[in-house]
Amino acid sequence: METKTNWLAIIACAIGGMLLGFLFYGMLFQSQWMAGNGITQDLTTMKMMKNGAEMSESPTPMVVNTIAMIVYALIINWLLNRTGSHTLSSGAQVGASIGLISLIGIFVGHMFSSTDEFVHD
Structure with a gap:
């Protein structure tokens, strides 16, 4: 039996996963996460520093994260369909x-x- 992929649900799951990460790492535990990873913010330039060196502001991590979230959602969709979990x-x-x-x-x-x-x- 072939099932169709609900792309709206896949995109919603990817966005939901990214929102959870934003809440966890950005709003709820930002200071603890930054301290644990050796990251500080220079308050005069607003640049992020890791162990004293300026961090890159490349969009690559967010692009890779977005692709990974879509892949995760597709894998979970496949697994739910494969196991008949409806x-x-x-x-x-x-x-x-x-x-x-x-x-x-x-x-x-x-x-x-x-x-x-x-x-x-």
Whole structure:
């Protein structure tokens, strides 16, 4: 059975994902995120500095992020269609599975980093 892709939903999901990132990194936790990544803002020139060096103002990261969000939305659309998840509860189960798989990867990556932020002996 072939299903059609709802492109309006794909674009809405991509924009929604970008809005969540804007809220998280821009409004809610901007100062903590900047401090954790060694980023400061020069208040006289309004330039962003990372470890004392001026950061590029290239639009490339936003373009790549937009493309990645569209690809993510297409993959989730494919996965939901492939699993036959067309209800809220079945979609939530697929979403929880994706989240758990992502969380495991993040956790393992942090275990191999030189910080013991998540794991204490």
